[in-house]
Amino acid sequence: MRERLWRLNKVEKEFQNPYKGNVASLAMLPTAPHTVNVTIHLIGPSVFGCSQHIRVMSSPFSINGGACVAMVGKDCVAIACDLRLGLQSLTVSNNFPKVFNYGDVYLGLTGLATDVATVSDLFRYKVNMYRLREERNIAPSTFANLVSSSLYEKRFGPFFVSPVVAGLDPKTGKPFICGFDSIGCIDFAKDFIVAGTASDQxxxxxxxxxxxxxEPEDLFETISQALLNAVDRDALSGWGAHVYIIEKDKVTKRLLKGRQD
Structure with missing residues (x-):
């Protein structure tokens, strides 16, 4: 029995921490990465004698609101947007269109209103330079790559916009639609693309x-009903809409009047 206890004590000493009591050696101990979950409860008045209020900052994409949708039809394509400009629940304007024309291509922009204005002007400049250099209008697929590369350039300080591109291919006449995230990742689609605060609806x-x-008229009815019924269920978008029906030989723009509340 004594021999067994002696062996146990010997093993314990052999496996004892060699850095024990040595502060300099403790600093040399290997450390593994770990995660610490900290929960802070703020109760009662602050050190300045006033109540503490925690305000959660909203997403820049939902500050001004807005909705945009593009749909594919038979040899035609449609793009529509709402007209509301808001400051969260406060409506600032009911005439803030979010679809911009660049020759044969249409661009819908939802997100932060200041970035919408900046990005639309930026692409106006780039498309004009392309037209002067190439002596032709930009194709939808080319414009989509231009949008993607331009947004990716600003990936470390991105524009808070969600672009939607729609148009007809000038050679084949096939409809083309796609969407993007804020740093330029392209989302191609063969049916529809949505963006904005009403995207879930x-x-x-x-x-x-x-x-x-x-057909063009059926496509107009479909995209109009889809947009109006969606924005009626979103407090940050609505107040009417612009709808563009793009065909090979013409483009039809229509104004929809929605709920004004």
């Missing part, structure tokens, strides 16, 4: 109403 209405190979 737009996904539901578009999936329920869209059908393949819609």
């Amino acid at each position: 737009l996904f539901g209405t578009c999936e329920g109403l869209w059908e393949p190979d819609l």
